[in-house]
Amino acid sequence: MVGGGIGGLITAVALHRIGWQAIVLERATELGEIGAGMSQAPNAMRALAELGVGEQARAAGVPTYSAGNLRLPDGRYLQRARPGDPTPLLAFHRADLHRVLLEAVPAGWVRTGAEVTGIQHDAGAVTVTWSGGEVGADLLIGADGIRSTVRRLLWPDAPPPRFLGRTAWRGIADTEAGTGTGAFADADGLSGSVTMGSGGYFLIHPISRGRAYWAYVTTAEKAGVRYPKEKSEAARRLASWHEPIPALIEATPEQAVIHIDICDLDPLPTYVHGRVALLGDAAHAMSPDRGQGAGQSLEDAVVLVAALTAEPGEPAGAFTVEAALRRYDAERRPRTQATARGARADGRRTTSAASYRALVTMIRLMPAPLWRKGITADGNATWRWQPPHLPSPADRH
């Protein structure tokens, strides 16, 4: 495996579950995730459950009503979650979800400070060159992110990531100690919201230990524009928006504000090359507007190991890694590329000043029961996904 992010670690967990051995080569000298948050939808939580880490993940998450509470910059609600409403979304500090996965990876599998620089492969095996030497394997998974080295080496014609004309500030506010205290949860105590302004939106998720994750996504003419004080820039742009938005930014340490440009990948013609497969952002990095990037990598891992598990009734000796990877590709490419296409379109729609009025009117006019139905666990096709069933570890012995 190349890459020890969420995609690489969940794949290690998945391979362990079907009795394979793996090495995770991670370029960073220390394992971890950036200081930001994320949400996971029912499809992703089902993938985690199928891989035996559902309960641990659930315990690290916090319910968020971001899909139920839609607001305008002056604070008015377009749609509002009600006490007693279930919410199918869980919000995480990224490091918390990463830690849950790392704890489920067998000791000694992860090597840090291990940068992969070369791949040789033939019909029988694949050999990976990394900063510490070479290692041979039956299978190589490139889970090395949007700027994947595995993709660059084996998919030389693939275009580089595409800048989508959007940029985002993200931060983790300390809502216990900071000025956001008390103002953060709404009057009903249902935390999490999206505030839609003309040309951008502001997302709030509650996360564990009295903190809140926020993200402001807006349009940008070019990539790479940076400010001497990113927190002040975000605060300046949002000064007139409703509380707790200014308070949350104020309660975020300067060094905890991250500014990134939003990019995705154009669809690849295949995710596999012989005994090598791409997974997660390396295969299908997507705009964050559907909150599905990491969730799709969790799905990838379950489908991959289901494909690697010989079908009951398959004649002995009929299994090949290449055929299993082709099954993985055939199942994952249509779904992940449709999700990426949808996320790209959603991002354009929700940050376009031109269509803002129409979008707000449409949301306001939607009857509340219909809106709430759309955000139940099976409310949309992406969330309805069910994982393939894996043989339980006990069945293998």
Ligand SMILES: Cc1cc2nc3c(=O)[nH]c(=O)nc-3n(C[C@H](O)[C@H](O)[C@H](O)COP(=O)(O)OP(=O)(O)OC[C@H]3O[C@@H](n4cnc5c(N)ncnc54)[C@H](O)[C@@H]3O)c2cc1C
């Ligand atoms: C603003 C924003 C908000 C988001 N919100 C959500 C959300 O709410 N929900 C959600 O599901 N997703 C969300 N995502 C998407 C999510 O962050 C990604 O899809 C996910 O982190 C991808 O995981 P990955 O493991 O595939 O890649 P990465 O997390 O990028 O991990 C790749 C790893 O590979 C390592 N690596 C790279 N090259 C090499 C090499 N040559 N050798 C060895 N190691 C290497 C890197 O160091 C890294 O650790 C969001 C993304 C953004 C930008």
